[in-house]
Amino acid sequence: MTTETPEIHRGLAGVVVDTTAISTVIEETNSLTYRGYPVQDLAAHRSFEEVAHLLWYGELPDHDQLVDFAARERALRPLDRTTTDVLTRLPETCHPMDVLRTAVSFFGAEDPVEDDGSPAANRAKSLALLAKLPVVVAADHRRRHGLDPIAPDDSLGLAENFFHMCFGSVPDPEVVRCFEISLILYAEHSFNASTFTARVVTSTLSDLYSAVTAAIGALKGPLHGGANEAVMRMLNEIGDPRGVDAWLDEAFAAKRKIMGFGHRVYQHGDSRVPIMQAATERLIARAGDPDVTRLATLHAALRHAMISRKGIHPNLDYPAGLAYHLMGFDIPAFTPIFVMSRITGWTAHITEQLAHNALIRPLGVYNGPAQRSVPVG
Numbered sequence: 059m060t061t062e063t064p065e066i067h068r069g070l071a072g073v074v075v076d077t078t079a080i081s082t083v084i085e086e087t088n089s090l091t092y093r094g095y096p097v098q099d100l101a102a103h104r105s106f107e108e109v110a111h112l113l114w115y116g117e118l119p120d121h122d123q124l125v126d127f128a129a130r131e132r133a134l135r136p137l138d139r140t141t142t143d144v145l146t147r148l149p150e151t152c153h154p155m156d157v158l159r160t161a162v163s164f165f166g167a168e169d170p171v172e173d174d175g176s177p178a179a180n181r182a183k184s185l186a187l188l189a190k191l192p193v194v195v196a197a198d199h200r201r202r203h204g205l206d207p208i209a210p211d212d213s214l215g216l217a218e219n220f221f222h223m224c225f226g227s228v229p230d231p232e233v234v235r236c237f238e239i240s241l242i243l244y245a246e247h248s249f250n251a252s253t254f255t256a257r258v259v260t261s262t263l264s265d266l267y268s269a270v271t272a273a274i275g276a277l278k279g280p281l282h283g284g285a286n287e288a289v290m291r292m293l294n295e296i297g298d299p300r301g302v303d304a305w306l307d308e309a310f311a312a313k314r315k316i317m318g319f320g321h322r323v324y325q326h327g328d329s330r331v332p333i334m335q336a337a338t339e340r341l342i343a344r345a346g347d348p349d350v351t352r353l354a355t356l357h358a359a360l361r362h363a364m365i366s367r368k369g370i371h372p373n374l375d376y377p378a379g380l381a382y383h384l385m386g387f388d389i390p391a392f393t394p395i396f397v398m399s400r401i402t403g404w405t406a407h408i409t410e411q412l413a414h415n416a417l418i419r420p421l422g423v424y425n426g427p428a429q430r431s432v433p434v435g
């Protein structure tokens with residue numbers, strides 16, 4: 059018997075667990091592709107709905123496929139009365155990610171489609187989630203502000219309709235486009251923690267709603283998707299751009315993680331940041347407001363200080379957090395918006411996991427007490 063301790067990969071860092079044809083993150087070239095297409099090109103030329111189609115079906119839709127896909131998404135948006143009742147009964151103090159997690163769990167409980175786990179059945183459920191999650195997020199956004207929900211408008215695309223449901227109006231196309239770019243960039247990122255969570259749940263042959271509910275829980279944490287909210291709270295805490303260095307001195311001394319910086323895979327910068335940063339700068343330029351100028355200066359000062367003092371680069375949550383604030387969303391809506399996008403990647407991975415499933419079950423090295431007798435009497 060060997061007494062050698064096996065090598066432990068805490069946090070599964072560097073461990074390759076499976077193959078995937080959905081996306082690839084190439085650290086060496088700082089690039090990200092969805093089904094082979096560079097994400098930069100998708101963000102520049104395609105809609106979020108086209109990207110969802112690409113992730114699920116492996117190809118961009120042609121004109122007729124897109125018309126059909128968009129029509130089905132628009133038709134699936136309305137929530138039924140029971141769902142609305144369940145969600146309005148949640149405590150007002152409930153985090154919107156808890157609302158979303160409960161909503162998906164509830165959709166699973168009332169789904170009349172027989173759960174055969176086939177790709178077709180799962181695609182139908184995925185499309186319904188893509189259509190309905192923005193309605194939940196928008197209704198909850200309004201609830202926090204004491205306002206009644208606004209029904210979806212099926213003459214509007216997904217991004218425009220989301221603004222309409224949150225604010226009762228659609229901003230000018232440049233703002234909508236910046237939002238759509240954020241959805242495209244957030245859609246998919248290989249075996250990140252929430253996607254891996256969805257794959258673990260799926261690997262037991264559980265259903266799609268259970269996998270998505272668990273993935274929402276994983277995304278909520280501030281080391282993952284919750285960082286976009288934490289970024290905005292941190293900027294508010296620092297407040298004054300001239301205070302960045304002193305604030306960082308204290309944060310480093312307290313061993314605080316600086317939100318929106320660092321990444322498990324990218325060591326020299328996140329491939330999505332330049333595109334999102336450029337979109338955020340377009341929003342800053344059109345605001346022409348001293349408070350926005352202050353925030354933008356602070357945002358840039360913190361980015362420069364983190365790179366020069368620690369060599370740690372921003373991740374996508376850093377520009378996205380500020381962008382969502384500039385678009386008028388309140389901070390608790392930021393990670394739910396991430397869910398509205400990542401639902402595409404999660405569900406693509408669920409289908410892929412099922413296509414060649416293996417139960418995911420790693421090992422651990424026991425380091426508790428040696429075997430001992432149970433005291434009797």
Ligand SMILES: CC(=O)SCCNC(=O)CCNC(=O)[C@H](O)C(C)(C)COP(=O)(O)OP(=O)(O)OC[C@H]1O[C@@H](n2cnc3c(N)ncnc32)[C@H](O)[C@@H]1OP(=O)(O)O
Nearest residue numbers: 280281282283285314315316317318319320321322373375
């Ligand atoms: C969409 C997304 O989910 S992107 C990620 C969003 N999350 C965040 O922005 C939260 C802040 N960032 C972090 O906590 C980390 O960078 C993570 C969790 C994203 C990645 O962490 P890991 O790969 O586990 O790296 P780890 O935390 O071990 O960091 C390595 C070193 O860099 C430091 N470091 C990494 N990120 C940060 C950070 N944001 N602030 C301060 N130090 C950091 C660590 O302290 C550690 O230093 P040490 O070796 O001296 O102890």
Ligand SMILES: O=C([O-])CC(=O)C(=O)O
Nearest residue numbers: 246247249250251322323
């Ligand atoms: O890949 C990761 O670990 C986190 C991330 O950037 C994402 O999920 O978009």
